[in-house]
Amino acid sequence: MEPGLSQTTLVVGVLLLILDLIVRVIAVIVVPRNRRPTAGMAWLLAIFFIPYLGVLFFVLIGNPKLPKHRREKQAEVDRYIRESTHGVERVSDSSAWPSWFEGVVRLNRNLGSMPLIGQNSASLIGDYAGSLAAMTDAIRDAKRYVHVEFYIFALDATTEPFFEALGDAVARGVEVRVLLDHIASRRVSGYRKTLARLDAMHVRWELMLPVKPLKGQYQRPDLRNHRKILVVDGEVGFMGSQNVIDRSYNKRSNQRRGLKWKELVARVEGPIVAGLDAIFATDWYLETGEEPTRDLAESLTQPGEAQDLDCQVVPSGPGFRSENNLKLFLALLYAAQERIIITSPYFVPDEAMLYAISGATQRGIHVELFVSEIGDQALVYHAQRSYYEALLRAGVKIYMYKAPYILHAKHFTIDEDVAVIGSSNMDIRSFELNMEVSLLVRGRSFVREMRAVEDGYRRDSRELTLDEWLKQPLGATVLDNLARLTSALQ
Secondary structure, eight states, X not given: OOHHHHHHHHHHHHHHHXXXXXXXXXXXXXXXXXXXXXXXXXXXXXHHHSHHHHHHHHHHHOOOSOOHHHHHHHHHHHHHHHHHTTTOOOOSOGGGSOTTHHHHHHHHHHHHOOOOEEEEEEEEEOOHHHXXXXXXXXXXXXXXXXXXXXXXXXXXXXXXHHHHHHHHHHHTTOEEEEEEEHHHHHTSTTHHHHXXXXXXXXXXXXXXXXXXGGGTBOSOTTOEEOOXXXXXTTXXXXXXXXXXXXXXXXXXXXXXXXXXXXXXXXXXXXXXXXXXXXXXXXXXXXHHOOOOOXXXXXXXXXXXXXXXXXXXXXXXXXXXXXXXXXXXXXXXXXXXXXXXXXXXXXXXXXXXHHHHHHHHHHTTOEEEEEEESSOSSHHHHHHHHTTHHHHHHHTOEEEEXXXXXXXXXXXXXXXXXXXXXXXXXXXXXXXXXXXXXXXXXXXXXXXXXXXXXXXXXXXXXXXXXXXXHTXXXXXXXXXXXXXXXXXXOO
């Protein structure tokens, strides 16, 4: 080798070593800042062991918050909601509340700005076709406006009546606005056909959290708007776990396996519908810059009929400073006195939630968890399974909803007084990366209806025992634990 070439190689090698050292030092300073210790450690390990790929992925998906201008808009709306709804709480006899309930309501108010409102009614729809039909019927009765916001919104044979109802509403002069998540809706078949149909019907639509770098629209690609909301005339609202798409999600792999999604949707009436409408108005403002025109405080204080449910809308996501949904869930888990029943298709708890659940069983609380027997997302499915042994040893009863159904419903009940339903899973993605909406409901009539739903799940599930779980093959256990490690990369 020529002396000059050898010297050049040596210089390049030294420079690369110095660059590698600089990257590692910067990573140690930057990565752990304002991040969970487990997530920080996972990122540092990725950067140290696969430096080039680790740095690239951190640059692309390392920031768990939305861009600053979006967070400032969210804070602006939150201030408006808090100021304009000061003192509007109108609830049932608070002397009947559990002693801990007022503190939970205050927590939600401080984090998500929305007040607790009384005089509401709600019913649950667990039939997939039935919930789409109920939403379609509500749109057909619309007289003033229809607000549609869904993580996945797709035109297919199953949703055709829904789209027809939207078109008919526009034709008779009803204002129709649609929000759909850009990445999630784009990934399903018929995306362009869906947008073309909306245009043909003269529906105003916007993409949520669009990822279009050439147009200056960019944030971490996996920060998504996971909400599912329909509001008609401010009088009736729907929210829950279900998207507007065929229950197979029109994926060939799902159809080959015969997979069918099992959902739960709440139909609500009363002043709280204005709270759901406020979430839509906020998201529309974030995407378009058009400020809300309807007076939220006036809508929330409209007199309602003699209905018995106290409700509070709880928005959460990377536009907020805190994990609003996680803090609500933890508060309820620690408040429970008798029973906790959780339904979550993707259950990947952080340490705080795992401690809250195991602590509940240790103080004598009956805890049940409903999950699917099979999974549709391999990485999340295996990460979830890695927690089963700890949960079973803690005394949690795990019920696995039988195949070929994917139990996609997201809700839980506390004692006989309080329930939560919405779009949020109990996993790190829903706590930190997705924009979600939950509905806190206090009222025994609603909890009884939720209990009937849970009884149905139990009949269609099999209980997983610790003895059965300990017979899992070693390969499955290794795969589960490896998947668990990747869940920390938030």
